[in-house]
Amino acid sequence: MRMKRLLFALYALTAAAAAFAQPPDSAAHTYDLDEVTVTGSAAAARRQLQPLSTLHAPKDYVMENRSNSLMNSIEKLPGVSAFQVGQGFSKPVIRGLGFNRLVVTENGIKQQEQQWGTDHGLELDQHGVEQVEVLKGPASLQHGSEAIAGVIAITSHAWRDSDGLTGAVLLNGGSNNRLLGGSGNVHYQKNGKFVEARATYQSFESYSIPADSFTYLTYIYPVHNRRLKNTAGREADALLQAGLRTGDYEASMLVSNVHEKTGFFAGASGLPFLINMDDNGRYRDIGLPYHSANHLKAILNQNLSLSNRGKLTLDLGYQHNLRQEYSPPHTHGFGAVPEGNLEVEMRLQTASMNAAWEGRSPAGSTLRAGINAEYQRNRVGGYMFLLPEFEQLTAGAFAVGRISIYEALTATAGLRYDGGAMHVHPYEGREGYFAVPELQKRDGSASFMAGMAYQPHPAWDLKANVGKSFRLPGVSEYASNGISHTMMRYEQGDSALRAEASYQLDLHAGFKRRWSDAFVGSLTAAVSLFGSYSPSFIFLNPTGDFSPLPEAGQTYRYVQSKASRFGGEAEAAVDFARIFRLAAAAEYVHATDVESGFPIAFTPPLSVVGELSVRRGKLLLFADSRVALACRYAAPQRRVARNELATPGYSLLDASITLGIPARKGSRCVATLALQVQNIFDVKHYKHLSFYRRLNLPEIGRNFLLSVQIPINT
Amino acid sequence: MRTVKKICCYAHLLAGMAFVAAACSNDDKDTTGPVITLEEPVDGDTVAAGSKHGVHIEFDLADESGLNTFKIDIHSGAGHSHESQAKAAETSDWSFLKTYDEAKGLKNHHVHVHSDSIWANATLGDYHFGISATDVHGNESTVWRTIKVVDPSEAGEEHEHSHDDDDDEDHAHEGE
Numbered sequence: 001m002r003m004k005r006l007l008f009a010l011y012a013l014t015a016a017a018a019a020f021a022q023p024p025d026s027a028a029h030t031y032d033l034d035e036v037t038v039t040g041s042a043a044a045a046r047r048q049l050q051p052l053s054t055l056h057a058p059k060d061y062v063m064e065n066r067s068n069s070l071m072n073s074i075e076k077l078p079g080v081s082a083f084q085v086g087q088g089f090s091k092p093v094i095r096g097l098g099f100n101r102l103v104v105t106e107n108g109i110k111q112q113e114q115q116w117g118t119d120h121g122l123e124l125d126q127h128g129v130e131q132v133e134v135l136k137g138p139a140s141l142q143h144g145s146e147a148i149a150g151v152i153a154i155t156s157h158a159w160r161d162s163d164g165l166t167g168a169v170l171l172n173g174g175s176n177n178r179l180l181g182g183s184g185n186v187h188y189q190k191n192g193k194f195v196e197a198r199a200t201y202q203s204f205e206s207y208s209i210p211a212d213s214f215t216y217l218t219y220i221y222p223v224h225n226r227r228l229k230n231t232a233g234r235e236a237d238a239l240l241q242a243g244l245r246t247g248d249y250e251a252s253m254l255v256s257n258v259h260e261k262t263g264f265f266a267g268a269s270g271l272p273f274l275i276n277m278d279d280n281g282r283y284r285d286i287g288l289p290y291h292s293a294n295h296l297k298a299i300l301n302q303n304l305s306l307s308n309r310g311k312l313t314l315d316l317g318y319q320h321n322l323r324q325e326y327s328p329p330h331t332h333g334f335g336a337v338p339e340g341n342l343e344v345e346m347r348l349q350t351a352s353m354n355a356a357w358e359g360r361s362p363a364g365s366t367l368r369a370g371i372n373a374e375y376q377r378n379r380v381g382g383y384m385f386l387l388p389e390f391e392q393l394t395a396g397a398f399a400v401g402r403i404s405i406y407e408a409l410t411a412t413a414g415l416r417y418d419g420g421a422m423h424v425h426p427y428e429g430r431e432g433y434f435a436v437p438e439l440q441k442r443d444g445s446a447s448f449m450a451g452m453a454y455q456p457h458p459a460w461d462l463k464a465n466v467g468k469s470f471r472l473p474g475v476s477e478y479a480s481n482g483i484s485h486t487m488m489r490y491e492q493g494d495s496a497l498r499a500e501a502s503y504q505l506d507l508h509a510g511f512k513r514r515w516s517d518a519f520v521g522s523l524t525a526a527v528s529l530f531g532s533y534s535p536s537f538i539f540l541n542p543t544g545d546f547s548p549l550p551e552a553g554q555t556y557r558y559v560q561s562k563a564s565r566f567g568g569e570a571e572a573a574v575d576f577a578r579i580f581r582l583a584a585a586a587e588y589v590h591a592t593d594v595e596s597g598f599p600i601a602f603t604p605p606l607s608v609v610g611e612l613s614v615r616r617g618k619l620l621l622f623a624d625s626r627v628a629l630a631c632r633y634a635a636p637q638r639r640v641a642r643n644e645l646a647t648p649g650y651s652l653l654d655a656s657i658t659l660g661i662p663a664r665k666g667s668r669c670v671a672t673l674a675l676q677v678q679n680i681f682d683v684k685h686y687k688h689l690s691f692y693r694r695l696n697l698p699e700i701g702r703n704f705l706l707s708v709q710i711p712i713n714t
Numbered sequence: 715m716r717t718v719k720k721i722c723c724y725a726h727l728l729a730g731m732a733f734v735a736a737a738c739s740n741d742d743k744d745t746t747g748p749v750i751t752l753e754e755p756v757d758g759d760t761v762a763a764g765s766k767h768g769v770h771i772e773f774d775l776a777d778e779s780g781l782n783t784f785k786i787d788i789h790s791g792a793g794h795s796h797e798s799q800a801k802a803a804e805t806s807d808w809s810f811l812k813t814y815d816e817a818k819g820l821k822n823h824h825v826h827v828h829s830d831s832i833w834a835n836a837t838l839g840d841y842h843f844g845i846s847a848t849d850v851h852g853n854e855s856t857v858w859r860t861i862k863v864v865d866p867s868e869a870g871e872e873h874e875h876s877h878d879d880d881d882d883e884d885h886a887h888e889g890e
Contacts, residue, residue, distance in 0.1 A: 218857050541852070544782040546813050643747070643854050
């Protein structure tokens, strides 16, 4: 019955798309709000027609802002924040939502591991990223479950403009945590084929904080030599990809492996012991507790152009995530101490498929329809129980149409339905605790969007969108039943949870103008606003009752409540006197559980970023040079959830200089040198979105980052 | 504070949102746990293995929204490594864990209790002593101390004396 109604709706949409066929869309102006304008590019035109606000960070942007991890490199983008997992690893957050409320894709395939907790970073090699596109707003229509806050779409393949052998060797270092790293790639392209190989390695020591002690649970703990013990880490990544273009067919494939290992500061797993804080001088060692993750991925993207009958795309992906947490065993009064230090192991295998057809009318209207499917299988190990084993199948079908109502006004609307089935294996538990019964869950959800993009004048760009997105509850929400040592609490799932829905309204206004031969060369400004309401927001609620286990803390149970979120971003940039650029961006989110009135945890504070930069084609002996001074301000966050610490505000100053080194006067660059100083004044500050915030530990102090990139060109 | 409010309000003007008042006020929600004022034991206190009176515990709890439950947790501070297991063949790690509901709904509460008696063969050394308390909203606070279980011959006289005094007292008292 439901299915019939759905099919009818899809049919109506298709009919509407056809009926509204209009004269050719001559709106070819490409006023892009990006720092680097990609005039005339198909991607920029697509972003312009998109009714949701999008941000674009090309490779150069990532390189100029390169920080200790990918999300830190792009966190200055308005509306984007990084959840800090020590140094070296971080997780994306869009407008205060992260984890399983946003989707990260690489070449169209949904990245796994996002669903895991605060102690776990994004497993991607930032050196292999060609571009990052951030879509802010409900995107379940295109990506299915979990795309509530938006999508971070990463592209790692690239076709070069001309055939030949290219590549680069990059060496980088950081002063604060003695980061040493390097990445090298070779790319060979000839007659519509390419192959590329990349290898990346980095190793870092425990990082330094501008404090000699910290206070946690009424104890004052020393921080010897200002080094945060056991926060060292290593990362080793390899990637191989190839592409083929013949006539109407295009394909690319990728095989990559990301391996990470990082230590956790003593207090991150149970109570910190003074003996664990002693300085042994071996800052590069990774001791217990530590975390290791290996992410193997294979992706095949295919695209077939059917000339006047549209285009077919098929993306296939396979991922194998091996996650291991090592920690000395706790007895919990169960008698015998288990063997070994492997606390938790998860082996998650995921196969994904996206298939879509896109048709275009001569008038420029488009219709895109497709299906997505994902199968997961999780196996567990280790002496501690966190998640049960499970298998999950989710699948969805969608159709989205875009029509030009008249020249400068395009409307987009779409519908989707997803269904999911999960089989959770029983876990017998130990002496009555941790037991999980066998569970069969089926759930589904519809999603939709309707929006428009309007350019009343070439300088203006207006967008409005309303959408419903959703996510199916994860296995942890259905079936957790154990102690989270990182959070020091007992977490319990609820198998009666329903799919979480979220309704959101987005408004965006952008302005961009250029002047030739004027003092002010260009002016861009944009404001994006959103308001959302979820009638079934899932979160861990403190029950007020203690778990009967020692050191297990309070029992938290997954519950559903009504939640509201609103906020927005504003940004402005002005280019003046030919070489200068002044840019500023601000973001704010207000999130509340409207049933209880309590704010929602991990909501970033109001923040403002300002940057003054000078870019010159020639500077003394150097070519293509850029010097920048940036200020990052974060307001205090006092709207906190229960048992979440309020965080004071801070202001940090950063500087960076990028210099191109030419072989001889006027020739191409043979090397690019980049130096950054982050937190110049070594300001002691706390980040609200940080794994170590709970322990009241300040964030990283002053850090010099140096990188040299040497391109290989033949 | 004032500048924060101002910035917060500016952000809202900038955002053009209608609910300025709701966001700029600080929501007046209680998000902090009960205040635990621990009198006994203090950090480094010793107690004799085999002591019948156990650990003498005295503290105050206070919460503006009302208390819910509290918990006393004493366990071996050495029990988190393999080494301790190897040498623990002849002695056993003593522990005490108890949750109390007697303060439910009260704003202030005084607690005076004793733990169970300490086993004669209890492993000597550091023990973690913790009190956790929650309020009616589930806000939680915890206080930890390190105490030592020592050989009866090393236990100070003063300590034994204080335990004798406690014998005729109630298990727990309500305060204020």
